Amino acid sequence: MAKFVAKRFVYMIITLFLVFTATFFLLASIPGNALTMKIHKLPAQAQERIMQKYGYDKPAGERYLLTLKNVVTKGDFGESIAKSGDTLGSILQKRLPPTVRLNIQQMIVGVTLGLILGIIAAMKRAKAPDFIILIFCMFMTSVPSLVIALILQLTLTGPSGLLHLPIIGWPKGKDLWFGGWQFTILPTFAGALFYVAGYARTTKIAMLDSIYQECTTTARAIGMSETQVMLHHVVRNSFIPIVTFLPGTIAGMLSGSLFIERVFSVPGIGSYYVECITQRDVPMVLGFTVFYSAITIVSIFVSDVLYGIVDPRIKLVSGSSR
Amino acid sequence: MAEEKVMTPQVEEEAVEIGKNWKANPHKWTGDPNQPLLEVKNLRVSYHTYAGEVQSVRGVNFDVKHGEILAVIGESGCGKSVTARTIMSLIRHPGVVKEGSQILFEGKDVLSMSKKELSQYRGGDCGMIFQDALVALDPTMRVGKQIMENLRIHSKMTKKEAKEEAIRLLDVVGIPNAETRFRQYPFEFSGGMRQRAMIAMAVACQPKLVIADEPTTALDVTIQAQIMELLKRLRDEDGTSIILITHDFGVVAGFADKIVVMYAGQIVERGSRKEIFYNPQHPYTWALLGAVPRLDWENKQMLRTIRGTPPDLVAPPKGCPFARRCELCMNVCLEEMPPVKEFPGEGPENHGHSAMCWLYADDAPAEVREKAEALRVKGGEGHE
Numbered sequence: 001m002a003k004f005v006a007k008r009f010v011y012m013i014i015t016l017f018l019v020f021t022a023t024f025f026l027l028a029s030i031p032g033n034a035l036t037m038k039i040h041k042l043p044a045q046a047q048e049r050i051m052q053k054y055g056y057d058k059p060a061g062e063r064y065l066l067t068l069k070n071v072v073t074k075g076d077f078g079e080s081i082a083k084s085g086d087t088l089g090s091i092l093q094k095r096l097p098p099t100v101r102l103n104i105q106q107m108i109v110g111v112t113l114g115l116i117l118g119i120i121a122a123m124k125r126a127k128a129p130d131f132i133i134l135i136f137c138m139f140m141t142s143v144p145s146l147v148i149a150l151i152l153q154l155t156l157t158g159p160s161g162l163l164h165l166p167i168i169g170w171p172k173g174k175d176l177w178f179g180g181w182q183f184t185i186l187p188t189f190a191g192a193l194f195y196v197a198g199y200a201r202t203t204k205i206a207m208l209d210s211i212y213q214e215c216t217t218t219a220r221a222i223g224m225s226e227t228q229v230m231l232h233h234v235v236r237n238s239f240i241p242i243v244t245f246l247p248g249t250i251a252g253m254l255s256g257s258l259f260i261e262r263v264f265s266v267p268g269i270g271s272y273y274v275e276c277i278t279q280r281d282v283p284m285v286l287g288f289t290v291f292y293s294a295i296t297i298v299s300i301f302v303s304d305v306l307y308g309i310v311d312p313r314i315k316l317v318s319g320s321s322r
Numbered sequence: 323m324a325e326e327k328v329m330t331p332q333v334e335e336e337a338v339e340i341g342k343n344w345k346a347n348p349h350k351w352t353g354d355p356n357q358p359l360l361e362v363k364n365l366r367v368s369y370h371t372y373a374g375e376v377q378s379v380r381g382v383n384f385d386v387k388h389g390e391i392l393a394v395i396g397e398s399g400c401g402k403s404v405t406a407r408t409i410m411s412l413i414r415h416p417g418v419v420k421e422g423s424q425i426l427f428e429g430k431d432v433l434s435m436s437k438k439e440l441s442q443y444r445g446g447d448c449g450m451i452f453q454d455a456l457v458a459l460d461p462t463m464r465v466g467k468q469i470m471e472n473l474r475i476h477s478k479m480t481k482k483e484a485k486e487e488a489i490r491l492l493d494v495v496g497i498p499n500a501e502t503r504f505r506q507y508p509f510e511f512s513g514g515m516r517q518r519a520m521i522a523m524a525v526a527c528q529p530k531l532v533i534a535d536e537p538t539t540a541l542d543v544t545i546q547a548q549i550m551e552l553l554k555r556l557r558d559e560d561g562t563s564i565i566l567i568t569h570d571f572g573v574v575a576g577f578a579d580k581i582v583v584m585y586a587g588q589i590v591e592r593g594s595r596k597e598i599f600y601n602p603q604h605p606y607t608w609a610l611l612g613a614v615p616r617l618d619w620e621n622k623q624m625l626r627t628i629r630g631t632p633p634d635l636v637a638p639p640k641g642c643p644f645a646r647r648c649e650l651c652m653n654v655c656l657e658e659m660p661p662v663k664e665f666p667g668e669g670p671e672n673h674g675h676s677a678m679c680w681l682y683a684d685d686a687p688a689e690v691r692e693k694a695e696a697l698r699v700k701g702g703e704g705h706e
Contacts, residue, residue, distance in 0.1 A: 214457040221410050221452075222445035222472040222523065225437065232471065233460050311462055312507045 008304075012297045019293045020286070024067065027282050028060040034081035034281045054081060067286070077290075078283030082276070088287030091272060098170050099261070099268030101177060102187055103253045110192035111249070114199020115242070121200060122207030123230065133200055140197035146259040149190035153263065156186065168265040187264040191257050195249060202245050206238035213237065239310040243303050250299035251292070358385035359563050360409065360427050360531055366420035367404050367413060374636040378404040378417075380587035386531065389561040391554075393578035393595075395568055395610070399632055401587040402567045403453075406535045408433075409565070410450050411440055427531070446476040449524030453536040455516035459508040459523075466492070466504030469523045476527040491522040495552060514545035521552060525562070532556065535567045550577055571614045575599065583607050586632050586643035593665070593675030603665060603677035606644045608697055642680065649697065650690050655680050 027033075035054060039047050051057050055066065070076045080086035121133040140148075157167040170187075171180025210216070211234050219229045258270035269288070276284040307314045367379040379401040386392045394402050407413055409425055411432050425432040427447060435443060444450075452458035459468060469488040473479050479487065485504070492500035495518040508516055517537060524532055534553060538546035554577060556562050568574060574581060574595070581598040583591040583606065591604035602608055612626035630647040633639050639646070645655035663682035665675040680686060681694055 214452065214454070215460040217407075217412055218450075218452060218458045218523075219460070219471075220412055220444065221450040222526075223441040223443070223475045224445075224471070225441060233463070236462055237460070312464075313461060313509050 008301050012294070012301075015297060016290055016293055020068070020071070020290050021064075023286050023289045024064055025060065027280070027285060028063070030280065032280065034279050037279070038081070067283075071290075077287035080276075080281055080284045082279040082281040082284075086284070088284065088291065091269065091284070092291070095267055095269045095272055097176050098266050099257065099270060102184065102191070102257055102260070102266060102268060103250075105184060105188040106191040106195065106253060106257065107249065109188055110195025111199055113192070113196045115203050117196065117200035118203025119207060119230070119235065121204040122211065122234075125204075125208065130204075133204075137197040137200050140193045141201075144259070145191055145194050146263065148193055149186070149260055149263040152186050152190050168263075170264070170266045170268075183264075187257075187260050187266055190263070191253070191260045195253075198249075199242070199245065202242055203238060206241040207234055209241075210234045210237035236310075240307070243306045243310055246306070247296070247299035247303040250302075251296035357429075358387050359390075360386040360425070360565075362405070362409065363424040363426065365405065365408060365423045365425065367401070367408055367423070368418050368420060370416040370418065371636075377635045377638055378587055379408070380635075380638065382584070382587070382589055384582050384589065384592065386563050386565060388530070389557060389563055391557055391564045391566060391577060391579045393566045393568060393574035393581045394584055395571065395574060395581060396584035397569055397610075397628075397632065399635075400584045402569075402584055403535055405584070406450070406533050406565065406567050409533055410444055410448060411435070412444075412450075442476065445472050445524075445529070446527050447529055448531045448533065449527070449529035451517075451520050451524045451532065451534040451537045454540045455520040456508060456513070456540075458520060459516065461508055463507070464505055465508055465511065465519050469519070469526055472523055472526045488522075488526070491526055492519065495519070495522045496548075497522075513541050514548065517541060517545070517549055518552065521549070521556075525556060528560070529562065531563045531565065533565045533567070536569070537566070538573060539569075546573065553577075571611060583610070586638060587635060588643060588678070590644065590679070591677040597665070597675040601665070601675070602698070603663070603675070603682070604644075604679050605648050605650055605681070605694070605697065607677070609647075642678070650681060650694050652680060652687070652690060654683075 033056070035050060035056060039050050042050070048057070055063060058066075067078065070078065075089075077088045080091075117133050117136075121130045124130050153167060155161060156163045157165045165182050165186055169183050171183050213233075215237075216229050216233055219233050220226075224232065257266075257268070258274055260266065261268040261270040273285075273288045275281075276288065362382060362384050365379055365382040366377070369376040369378055382401070382405055384392065384394075394405065396402050404413070404417070408419055408423075409432065411425075413419055419433055423433065427443065430439075432440075432443060459465065466485065466488050469491060470481070470484040473484040473487055474481075477484075489500045489504050492503055497503050497515055497518050503511070503515070503519075508519070511519060517540075521537070532553070537553070538549050541549065550573060553564060553566070557564055566574060566578060578595050581593060581595055582589050583598070583604065585606050591598065591602065591607050593601075598607065599611070602611060606628075609626065609628045613628065615625055628647055633643050633646065639656070641654070641656040641658055642648070642660045645651045648655065660678050660680040661683065662676050662678045665677070681690065
């Protein structure tokens with residue numbers, strides 16, 4: 001296991017290095033950056049001085065080596081050009097907690113509801129509950145979460161809304177991680193419904209697959225009730241495809257809740273990232289891209305480990321040692 | 323017996339010493355030994371498919387006595403497995419057991435059992451061994467745990483007791499290092515081991531009847547013989563009745579007490595093992611026996627094959643189902659269902675030998691009978 005983790009860690013470093021390099025040169029090949037917009041009205045001499053200050057007078061290759069050195073030695077991607085004073089670290093510190101909380105809540109709600117609906121749909125296949133869930137899933141997959149968020153906001157919030165929930169905002173201070181639920185309910189559901197749909201469909205298909213496996217007949221033949229067969233054998237065997245779905249969810253959520261963050265004014269990193277891109281804030285875009293890549297790789301690693309747990313036929317380490 | 327020498331592969335003594343009995347107290351049935359344990363009466367099962375209603379089983383009758391081994395034999399798609407599953411009440415949508423069918427286990431109709439009774443009956447009174455243990459066992463669950471599940475459903479054993487019993491069972495069916503094996507997954511077992519584990523699971527709760535649905539089809543002949551030996555011991559030591567579903571005469575040769583030959587969802591011939599092997603009466607049985615390779619044949623002798631395929635059971639023929647493939651087919655065979663002809667047995671060996679064929683009608687033409695005699699010799703030759 002340790003060997004496996006070490007190997008994966010090395011791969012991760014290599015991948016991150018490649019992501020870093022590619023992003024850097026792609027950004028460098030675009031004409032202009034955050035500075036050009038800021039200084040284009042200044043006299044040429046002043047422009048040159050400012051460019052010099054941020055190191056943009058040097059050729060791209062040299063800048064690349066310099067940035068790489070800073071990243072490797074100090075973990076420093078550089079200061080934001082658009083918003084002076086911001087660095088990747090400071091932004092993460094300030095803006096990561098709301099995003100993480102939002103995502104955790106979305107995942108808990110989305111995956112749990114999705115699994116439950118999927119199991120119901122599979123057990124009542126080709127009957128009314130199955131059709132209702134199917135229609136719901138189709139709807140939720142095809143309508144962007146942005147639209148869902150706006151509809152929820154229109155119908156449920158404010159003085160005229162059904163639930164009198166706050167329209168926008170996010171808990172702060174001591175409520176940052178736990179509390180201020182009325183603020184988090186809508187953003188959570190608006191984002192989670194998409195995952196409910198995805199997981200419900202995946203679960204249903206996986207369940208139907210294993211319902212018709214021979215081992216369920218064996219289970220019935222030793223006197224198990226239908227419910228026992230479902231819980232002991234069918235659900236167990238359905239987890240393999242579901243686990244495949246998981247890393248995508250984790251990775252997708254971080255960037256995917258961007259619209260939700262915007263609509264509900266959640267001070268998270270999703271909205272900040274997009275702002276950086278539109279402003280061509282090179283150091284910040286670089287930093288966030290590498291950060292997202294790292295999260296994606298880690299979640300894929302987690303799902304690989306989970307595979308081994310849900311299906312004993314999959315062994316992480318080849319050979320005899322385990 | 324000559325036939326055993328011929329039909330069953332010779333196997334060396336099992337490598338694994340099997341010492342213990344199946345269980346501490348083998349169950350002894352009380353009451354009339356002639357009262358059958360299981361009676362199947364007029365069983366009809368259909369599958370509703372897009373192509374129409376597939377009549378898989380069309381009026382099957384047989385019974386199994388205490389401690390008896392019944393072999394159901396026939397080629398693929400003739401309703402053997404469906405019959406076996408119906409006895410366990412395992413038929414699911416789109417399969418339907420037709421009205422008028424009865425399966426009486428100790429006098430109680432399995433088909434009208436409540437969920438609770440069914441749960442006790444399945445696995446408790448009646449165990450089932452499936453054909454391919456790799457798919458029949460849950461691939462993601464430890465073998466021991468699957469055996470424990472059965473024990474825990476049917477008895478009030480604690481987890482610890484169930485575990486000990488499961489290990490003992492694995493040991494009894496001849497799995498070495500039972501304690502290590504207990505913790506392994508089905509994919510870590512070899513084919514024969516898996517089938518042994520399957521048997522351990524089926525017999526865990528000391529059922530009175532074990533249904534073995536092609537238990538050796540996925541195995542090579544050496545392992546086949548070992549598994550059959552294991553099943554035979556189950557009957558000899560514990561008096562368990564066994565229904566063996568197979569398409570292989572070689573498997574039943576040294577094993578079955580009674581044989582039922584099925585074709586196109588019907589029983590075409592039935593009788594004791596001796597009667598079926600030494601004195602088969604139905605052309606289909608001759609054909610099946612003729613298709614078994616034999617050690618006493620001269621070299622280069624062609625095996626007989628049966629031309630064609632079994633009839634489409636969506637629209638079963640109105641006459642004899644075997645007529646279209648039968649070398650002795652008469653006009654009447656295509657038109658009307660043949661009568662069942664009883665053959666008087668010799669002495670106490672009589673198990674009610676009968677065959678369903680027009681050949682034994684009083685007005686069957688002489689030339690067809692002559693032709694039949696020629697075929698009969700071919701089929702029965704070497705078994706005597």
